[in-house]
Amino acid sequence: MISSAFLANAEISALERVGDIYIPGDATYPSFSALGCMEHVDLLLESTEPADLKRLRMLLRFLGVAPTSMIRWMIRRGENAYSQPGVLAGLFREFEFGLGGLVKSLYFSGKRGIDYRGRTPPEIIGYSGSISNEA
Amino acid sequence: VTPTAYDFIIIGSGAGGGRVAYELSRKGARCLILEAGRSYSPDELPLGELETLSRLYWGGGLELSDDASVVFTRGKCVGGSSLVNQALLNRFDDAVWSHWREQSGVWWLDAAHMNGHYDVVTSQIAHQTLGARQFNHNSRLLADALVKRGFVAKGLVRAHRDCDGFNCMTCLGGCGRQSKQSSAVTTVAWALKQGADIEDGCFVEGIEVLADQVRVCCLKDGTRRRYTCNELVLAAGAIGTTSILLRSGFHEKLPMIGKNFFCHPQYLSCADMGTTIDAHLGHFQGVYSHDQRLRDIGIKIESSFLPPALFAQLVGGSGASLMSLVRRYRFCAALEICIRDDVPGRIRVDRRGRTTISKRLSKPDLAKLGVGRRIADELFDTMGARSVHHSNKAFSVHPMGGCALGSGPDNGVVDEEFSLIGYKRIHVADVSLFPGAPGTNPSLTVMALAHKAGEMILSRHQ
Numbered sequence: 081m082i083s084s085a086f087l088a089n090a091e092i093s094a095l096e097r098v099g100d101i102y103i104p105g106d107a108t109y110p111s112f113s114a115l116g117c118m119e120h121v122d123l124l125l126e127s128t129e130p131a132d133l134k135r136l137r138m139l140l141r142f143l144g145v146a147p148t149s150m151i152r153w154m155i156r157r158g159e160n161a162y163s164q165p166g167v168l169a170g171l172f173r174e175f176e177f178g179l180g181g182l183v184k185s186l187y188f189s190g191k192r193g194i195d196y197r198g199r200t201p202p203e204i205i206g207y208s209g210s211i212s213n214e215a
Numbered sequence: 216v217t218p219t220a221y222d223f224i225i226i227g228s229g230a231g232g233g234r235v236a237y238e239l240s241r242k243g244a245r246c247l248i249l250e251a252g253r254s255y256s257p258d259e260l261p262l263g264e265l266e267t268l269s270r271l272y273w274g275g276g277l278e279l280s281d282d283a284s285v286v287f288t289r290g291k292c293v294g295g296s297s298l299v300n301q302a303l304l305n306r307f308d309d310a311v312w313s314h315w316r317e318q319s320g321v322w323w324l325d326a327a328h329m330n331g332h333y334d335v336v337t338s339q340i341a342h343q344t345l346g347a348r349q350f351n352h353n354s355r356l357l358a359d360a361l362v363k364r365g366f367v368a369k370g371l372v373r374a375h376r377d378c379d380g381f382n383c384m385t386c387l388g389g390c391g392r393q394s395k396q397s398s399a400v401t402t403v404a405w406a407l408k409q410g411a412d413i414e415d416g417c418f419v420e421g422i423e424v425l426a427d428q429v430r431v432c433c434l435k436d437g438t439r440r441r442y443t444c445n446e447l448v449l450a451a452g453a454i455g456t457t458s459i460l461l462r463s464g465f466h467e468k469l470p471m472i473g474k475n476f477f478c479h480p481q482y483l484s485c486a487d488m489g490t491t492i493d494a495h496l497g498h499f500q501g502v503y504s505h506d507q508r509l510r511d512i513g514i515k516i517e518s519s520f521l522p523p524a525l526f527a528q529l530v531g532g533s534g535a536s537l538m539s540l541v542r543r544y545r546f547c548a549a550l551e552i553c554i555r556d557d558v559p560g561r562i563r564v565d566r567r568g569r570t571t572i573s574k575r576l577s578k579p580d581l582a583k584l585g586v587g588r589r590i591a592d593e594l595f596d597t598m599g600a601r602s603v604h605h606s607n608k609a610f611s612v613h614p615m616g617g618c619a620l621g622s623g624p625d626n627g628v629v630d631e632e633f634s635l636i637g638y639k640r641i642h643v644a645d646v647s648l649f650p651g652a653p654g655t656n657p658s659l660t661v662m663a664l665a666h667k668a669g670e671m672i673l674s675r676h677q
Binding site for chain 2: 156
């Protein structure tokens with residue numbers, strides 16, 4: 081079981097569930113949960129403001145019991161909210177930017193879980209922007 | 216300068232703070248630099264994208280406006296944003312200075328006057344104008360397309376040393392080779408050599424004006440600390456400096472604090488070229504539209520790209536739609552559309568001391584985005600792109616204003632001598648001084664203004 085200094089087990093499970101909706105995986109890329117990148121979630125959360133962390137945890141507790149169809153709808157609504165005015169559109173943008181950002185940052189960071197044996201997404205992509213001292 | 220705990224405390228260690236700290240300390244003033252972020256030696260810089268975002272950026276790189284329409288990225292480390300930006304150096308043109316002079320009433324906001332400060336700053340920092348030989352594949356494509364479409368393309372000027380042939384995408388996490396001329400390896404390092412002290416990881420909660428001193432109240436590692444100085448220089452950037460003044464209650468006498476906030480909203484556009492482009496290799500920012508027609512409209516087009524996690528965030532989407540874009544990462548030509556925003560936003564601090572930023576794109580600014588996207592479509596078409604994707608997420612790497620230069624409290628926060636209006640012991644020397652959006656990379660002008668600020672502050676003690 082993944083442990084976190086910032087999230088409870090149910091919240092971790094909810095974030096993995098949302099991650100798999102964002103990135104379900106296919107023949108080439110692992111799913112969010114299969115990659116095991118959630119093991120590194122504290123690296124991101126250590127810099128999160130306490131008030132933002134509190135809101136994230138509340139949201140995850142809700143998403144943990146929400147039907148999958150509702151989460152899919154919220155993600156789609158968030159993605160389409162960028163050109164829309166109003167308070168509600170702002171909340172959906174925040175949802176998409178915040179939660180989607182968390183998921184995508186973890187998944188595409190190059191981190192993997194201890195049990196994952198395959199290539200990471202940046203390796204699959206062929207990303208090679210590493211620091212080198214040789215031109 | 217009267218001896219005391221410190222002659223000057225400088226809050227912030229970025230392009231402005233580093234420069235003013237160096238100018239003051241080299242003249243013998245006892246200086247303390249306070250920086251909210253941590254100090255990293257080149258071999259300590261985080262290497263992964265996750266650690267970079269988390270440790271070097273405010274809010275883990277996800278600092279949102281109050282309605283989540285713009286994400287702000289700003290450095291939280293010794294060197295500030297100069298450690299994590301692309302160190303692009305541009306001088307402002309006459310149009311910007313003229314507009315600012317008219318708006319602020321500050322006489323020296325003038326190209327002829329500021330050129331002297333630009334000259335000093337650029338003479339001390341290694342820099343290079345990127346030419347066709349240094350362009351990566353993506354920049355070459357954009358340069359050619361701009362010219363074919365009748366626009367003027369120009370290589371960017373970048374503050375770096377011996378960087379050709381390297382992959383500077385990692386510069387977004389600081390430059391482990393010390394090639395990038397951030398303030399951490401230039402002005403802050405020079406100030407420390409002159410005897411300045413620095414406290415990193417020191418978040419400034421507020422400032423108090425005493426009878427003949429200024430007190431700075433900080434939080435470091437969970438412990439409250441207080442420092443006193445004869446004079447204070449705020450250089451924590453548009454959001455940082457403005458927030459400190461608001462938390463300290465100065466807005467009661469200076470109602471313009473927090474107003475006049477601009478941010479150059481930027482949008483990524485990318486195109487599937489059907490062949491390997493590898494826009495992430497080499498100088499990922501190389502060329503821009505140096506074109507008066509686009510400048511008059513208020514847009515700039517620049518070659519750009521992002522590492523995978525940021526790319527995935529900005530292109531948006533989920534499931535198959537996200538992965539179809541990610542699969543084409545190495546095949547993407549990419550550019551950013553940068554908007555000179557005309558309608559200001561506002562920085563506020565709530566009752567709990569948290570900063571909120573109201574920044575919405577106005578109809579004229581959205582119209583500029585529309586024009587920028589049409590031009591991007593034409594440019595990609597000229598390149599022979601198979602398909603084009605425009606990101607709908609605005610990001611800002613240039614938060615500006617909030618403590619604008621002005622002639623009085625009705626139109627500004629800081630006077631022509633860089634002092635907070637009505638407070639001769641408190642100065643501002645960073646990007647928060649900007650009265651408007653220049654539509655040009657601001658870091659060189661921040662350094663030049665800070666150089667001038669250092670001179671003016673010292674001149675009062677001679």
